[in-house]
Amino acid sequence: MADMHALLSAFAPIWLLTAAGYAVGRSGLLGVHAEAVLGRFVFHVAMPAALFGMVAASRPADFARLSLVAFAAATALVSAAGYAVARRFFGRGRAAAAISSMASGYVNSANLGIPVAVRVLGDASFVAQVILFQVLLVSPVILTLLDSGTGAGGGPGGGRRGGGLRRMLTLPVRNPIIMASLLGVAVSASGLRLPDAVTRSCDLLGAAAVPTALITLGLSLYGGPADGAGPAAGGGGRDPGPAEVGASVALKTLAQPLTAFLVAGPLLGLPDHQVLAVVVCSALPTAQNAFVYAREYGQDTTLARNAVVASTVVSMLTLSFAAWALGPAQ
Numbered sequence: 001m002a003d004m005h006a007l008l009s010a011f012a013p014i015w016l017l018t019a020a021g022y023a024v025g026r027s028g029l030l031g032v033h034a035e036a037v038l039g040r041f042v043f044h045v046a047m048p049a050a051l052f053g054m055v056a057a058s059r060p061a062d063f064a065r066l067s068l069v070a071f072a073a074a075t076a077l078v079s080a081a082g083y084a085v086a087r088r089f090f091g092r093g094r095a096a097a098a099i100s101s102m103a104s105g106y107v108n109s110a111n112l113g114i115p116v117a118v119r120v121l122g123d124a125s126f127v128a129q130v131i132l133f134q135v136l137l138v139s140p141v142i143l144t145l146l147d148s149g150t151g152a153g154g155g156p157g158g159g160r161r162g163g164g165l166r167r168m169l170t171l172p173v174r175n176p177i178i179m180a181s182l183l184g185v186a187v188s189a190s191g192l193r194l195p196d197a198v199t200r201s202c203d204l205l206g207a208a209a210v211p212t213a214l215i216t217l218g219l220s221l222y223g224g225p226a227d228g229a230g231p232a233a234g235g236g237g238r239d240p241g242p243a244e245v246g247a248s249v250a251l252k253t254l255a256q257p258l259t260a261f262l263v264a265g266p267l268l269g270l271p272d273h274q275v276l277a278v279v280v281c282s283a284l285p286t287a288q289n290a291f292v293y294a295r296e297y298g299q300d301t302t303l304a305r306n307a308v309v310a311s312t313v314v315s316m317l318t319l320s321f322a323a324w325a326l327g328p329a330q
Contacts, residue, residue, distance in 0.1 A: 010115035014312060017211055021218020035219040039295045042213045047292070048180035050206025051135050053199060055184025058132050067264065067274040068129045074260035074282050075138065079105030082251050090244050095149030096303075099294045100244075102142050103307035104251035107284040109134060110210060112312075116280065120323050126277040136185065139289075140178050146297045147171050213288045220291065220305050240303035248286070248307045253314040257283035257322060276326040283318045285311035 024030055030038075082104025086097035107113065109130045117124040172178045187194065260282035264275045290304040 017214035018218040021215035025219040025222035038216045043296045046209035048176040049202045052180040052184045053202035056187040070264035078256040098145035102290040103248040108287040245306045249310045285315040
């Protein structure tokens, strides 16, 4: 009962902010372009500020953990499966399949992972490593697939297709998420200490990323596909149905934590408390970043939006089961 109460407390802000976004959309308070404007604010301003501050304060030693290897392996396998399923069984193009891959394997590690880890694991140190792994390794791969699959140059409808090598080499300059992460890596590697005014400014601006993304998600639930990005070229031209959304949610909430358990436990033989940490973080639902990226690159946001909502519901059960089956962190 205590574990369920803790999970409900962690999930409550997600539901409340998403519901607030839906109410704002229904009222028309922010106008018809609110979803697009807020989505661009998150992608181009707030999220880069949050990522720069987070990565700049990190240490390279944070990646030298066997438990992170287990999480990374499960993420890579399930994300690749999500991509393959979207391509082979649902006929999606490269960019749309990248969103399916993200919906299948990119966990909500920041605004949900931290409170869940504190309550279930006792601390959030492993979640910090997961956040860095997703920011520095997973996001660039997803964004590269999106960029090469749309030729959008960082935004819907912009740019020409082609120029593969040139586009790939210039992607960090054109993409604020990757640029902010690389700048953060440079600061971290150099050992520089940023002025307090800079770090406080990044923290303040970055704090707007998660709540604004959830408000935007709520706006999309009211507006539906008509107000969001339409199906992109090469995306298959069909709205994702229940089977496609269900496949992503099943991979995210069932296959990823199960794979993480098999890698961390039987394969690597990690201690019980590390296995629990890996499985709990892998069982977190799809991050709202999938919706933000889909919107920014002109993809149909239906799958990302529905996967975020559905996986958030289902993950309450899988997280509870993982905490019960694997026991408390030691």
